[in-house]
């Protein structure tokens with residue numbers, strides 16, 4: 001573990017040194033690290049950040065922003081391959097809104113309501129961060145007849161909240177994007193039956209970034225190719241495809257191996 005920490009510190013140090021070497025040459029500033037370095041240099045809002053803060057922000061983005069988004073895409077492809085009808089409807093939605101044959105743009109994705117419902121549904125039954133960030137109570141609380149003392153650590157199980165049949169109905173375990181049509185649920189965590197990005201002060205700050213990335217990547221993967229997985233010779237495919245890892249972020253236990261062919 002110490003070794004890993006040292007390697008990571010070296011990696012962050014190299015990234016910073018390389019970008020500091022760029023100075024102000026990167027005028028377009030499309031690079032996230034250059035942008036942070038400019039904020040440190042120019043303090044545009046009177047806000048100070050130091051080199052240590054920048055390292056920690058880069059670390060946050062790498063730790064919190066990579067497997068969550070790639071896991072979401074892997075679960076989405078898994079569910080689409082398990083549900084060919086949904087895959088077909090999604091392809092129709094994409095083709096209806098996209099002018100190009102070769103790619104789907106970020107602007108076009110904005111109008112794809114079925115695509116958004118598919119992603120919402122995947123975040124409901126496969127939330128990549130299923131137990132949120134643990135909270136500690138700052139004062140004694142009485143909740144639904146339970147006394148919870150100040151200092152108690154509370155773990156919120158979004159995974160099970162989002163599969164609760166009392167709020168989601170008897171088919172809560174079923175993958176059904178249509179349930180999000182005309183539903184007012186968003187990702188802001190104000191409706192506690194749906195909290196894939198958490199809620200309150202610690203709400204995920206990466207919602208906009210991860211949604212933009214996931215939507216446009218998914219639209220292009222589905223629009224351009226037909227996808228197929230190899231049938232497993234024996235055993236229950238669902239048990240294999242839906243097995244989850246354990247941990248703070250939860251991905252597929254057995255990676256998805258899918259083969260594209262042209263449409």
Ligand code: HEM
Nearest residue numbers: 060064065068069129132133197198199202203204206210
């Ligand atoms: C599908 C993608 C993602 C999902 C499902 C997700 C989910 C979550 C969840 C559930 C939390 C805990 C919120 C809480 O406890 O209330 C969280 C926190 C966080 N996420 Fe994300 N996240 C995703 C992508 C990203 C990305 C792309 C970034 C950064 C670029 C990011 C950065 C963070 C950070 C820094 C925190 C900690 C916030 C804090 O403690 O105040 N996440 N995320």
